[in-house]
Amino acid sequence: MSKEMKIKDLSSWPIKNTTRPLIISGPCSAETEEQVLTTAKGIKAAGIPIFRAGIWKPRTRPNSFEGIGAQGLIWLQKVKAETGLLTATEVANARHVELAVGAGVDILWIGARTTVNPFAVQEIADALRGKDIPILVKNPINPDLELWIGAIERLYAAGLTRIAAIHRGFSTYQKQKYRNDPQWQIPIELKRRLPQVPLFCDPSHITGDRNLLDEIAQKSMDLNYEGLIIESHCKPEEAWSDAKQQLTPQSLQELLANLVLRDPEA
Numbered sequence: 001m002s003k004e005m006k007i008k009d010l011s012s013w014p015i016k017n018t019t020r021p022l023i024i025s026g027p028c029s030a031e032t033e034e035q036v037l038t039t040a041k042g043i044k045a046a047g048i049p050i051f052r053a054g055i056w057k058p059r060t061r062p063n064s065f066e067g068i069g070a071q072g073l074i075w076l077q078k079v080k081a082e083t084g085l086l087t088a089t090e091v092a093n094a095r096h097v098e099l100a101v102g103a104g105v106d107i108l109w110i111g112a113r114t115t116v117n118p119f120a121v122q123e124i125a126d127a128l129r130g131k132d133i134p135i136l137v138k139n140p141i142n143p144d145l146e147l148w149i150g151a152i153e154r155l156y157a158a159g160l161t162r163i164a165a166i167h168r169g170f171s172t173y174q175k176q177k178y179r180n181d182p183q184w185q186i187p188i189e190l191k192r193r194l195p196q197v198p199l200f201c202d203p204s205h206i207t208g209d210r211n212l213l214d215e216i217a218q219k220s221m222d223l224n225y226e227g228l229i230i231e232s233h234c235k236p237e238e239a240w241s242d243a244k245q246q247l248t249p250q251s252l253q254e255l256l257a258n259l260v261l262r263d264p265e266a
């Protein structure tokens, strides 16, 4: 099926001016209304069109912050009303889909701990049948390209055509420079097998360190990725999840300004 899939490019997403790279940013987690709105205003001021915030957080271990839940959807509605930004959140089951789509969230993503589970992905795909909302699929936490492609195929088979992939690196038992091993050959192979699927890089979850974001973002631009999803927070050090990897919207704006973009046609 992969070769014949008619996935639409990013110009079909409901964004006024699609820039390359397309940037999605906002906090790892929605924490409070004030944190969400303050960060969103910074994202707007940085010229970024899409605001992300996790409402339901799939934490590896219990007793960590597991997300604010459905009340965060009201904050995302306020973001949209006050800034005009498009909003994006993570969904991991049919209930999340129903609530997020019902609340008018514009873009969804499937997290790395969900892409590994074909039952969960199928449930999400079934809940989205007939709703062609843009959806991004993170790579599974384990380096399994077939699971990543399989998740994209399940969504496509349910009638979705605005599907993109996010490269967020792969878990490893070894201590290494990055929190998750990029294993660049895997997204490169994804792009070879599914050239029509737009590819985003997630330097935040690859590096786990705000000081290393720029080198990974640059590498993904050198490989012609279409987009970047980067976590930002109005007070990064105080974040309730992923504090070490978030940066202020202003620092993000500087990082983006320093990226060197080559012409994909060149």
Ligand code: PEP
Pocket: 028, 029, 054, 058, 110, 111, 112, 113, 138, 168, 205
């Ligand atoms: C996230 O985007 O905050 C997240 C939980 O990411 P991942 O699924 O890549 O771990």
Ligand code: MN
Pocket: 028, 029, 231, 241, 242
């Ligand atoms: Mn995160």
